[in-house]
Amino acid sequence: DHFSLQVDPLTVKESVTVTPKTTTAATSTNSSSSSSSSSASSSSSSSTTNKRYCSKFKKEWLSNSSFSMFLRExxxxxxxALCAVCNLQFSIENSGIDDINRHSKSKKHLECLKSAESNRSQTIYETFHMTTSELNKLCAAEVTMVFHTVKHSHSYISQDCTINLSKKCFPDSSIAKNITCNRTKQYSLINWAREIACNVLAPSITNYVVLELRDVAFFSVCSYMSKLKLEFN
Structure with a gap:
């Protein structure tokens, strides 16, 4: 008892806190999540940076008078875009119409344009020195002569001679002067007429007849075949 009275109990002046120790697994998990989030953010930022707008061809540029001569899609x-004068393709993805203006002012394009204008072939009207109406009359005369040849079974050589004769008989006629219908041209016109008859006129006429027959209750088809021997089963 005397000893307990002499000794005072110890007073705690300040508190001591002990932080719990973190495990290695938790630390690695936190570090991996932070690294993955940082990599995701960096990849998204890089994809946003790499993605850029590219100009594309617009058909309304073809109606522009400055580009209509050479510009093609x-x-x-x-x-x-395609340049018909230079016969090459050039990129327009950077600035679109500005790229076209830049190409039209380039040295190579100007040289090709100058060469194309100097070597420009004459039109058919300039070749024959005739107006459109006179040229149509000339074409009609040539086709009529070919039709006359086929109808009466004339030879190509005979028709060629007839053309030369008409030039001498009618020297004051511009149509007779410019008409050309030799054997090669006659053959080409006949083949052309045959193609039109088989591929254009025949289907159109057949379709017209079929449409007309749909509105008729009864109809009959007659044909004359006295020289043919038909056998009916």
Missing amino acids: CKSDPTK
Whole structure:
């Protein structure tokens, strides 16, 4: 008892806190999550940086009077345009119409344009020195002569001679002067007429007859075949 009275109990002046120790697994999990989030943010930022706008061809540019002579659309790649004068493709993905203006002012394009204008072939009107109406009359005369040859079974050589004779008989006629219908041209016109008759006129006439027969209750088809021997089963 005397000893307990002499000794005072110890007073705690300040508290001591002990932080719990973190495990290695938790630390690695936190570090991996932070690294994955940082990598995701960096990849998204990089993809946003790499993605840029590319100009594409617009068909309204073809109606522009400054480009209509040479500009053509590139069907295979919308980010390119085709120059008909230079016969090449050029990119328009950077600035669109500015790329076209830049190409039209380039040295190569101007040289090709100058060469194309100097070597420009004459039109058919300039070749024959005739107006449109006179040229139509000339074409009609040539086709009529070929039809006359086929109808009466004339030879190509005979028709060629007839053309030369008409030039001498009618020297004051511009149509007789310019008409040309030799054997090769006659053969081409006949083949052309045959193609039109088989592929254009025949289907059109057949379709017209079928449509007319749909509105008729009864109809009959007559044909004369006295020289043919038909056998009916």
